[in-house]
Amino acid sequence: MVRWKATIFYRSEAAGLVDVTHYLDEMLDLDDVVESGPHWDTIERIEILRIGGLIKDLTLEAAAKL
Numbered sequence: 001m002v003r004w005k006a007t008i009f010y011r012s013e014a015a016g017l018v019d020v021t022h023y024l025d026e027m028l029d030l031d032d033v034v035e036s037g038p039h040w041d042t043i044e045r046i047e048i049l050r051i052g053g054l055i056k057d058l059t060l061e062a063a064a065k066l
Helices: 029-036 060-064
Strands: 004-012 016-024 043-050
Touching: 004 029, 016 029, 029 043
Parallel strands: none
Antiparallel strands: 004 016, 004 043
16 A cells, blocks of 8 residues: 655756656655665755555544543
């Protein structure tokens, strides 16, 4: 089940920032994506977004009561 969207922004001389999006089942999969991609020193930033979720609008306080 895909739960995370990770977009990696790489620096490029020809194109400026190049973004590559990966959909991940687990956060620990991001390590393999980074290791198998271009040299990690070309990474400007990584943006990670949660996809879906079972409980919409859950707050920290409400989660503590679960």
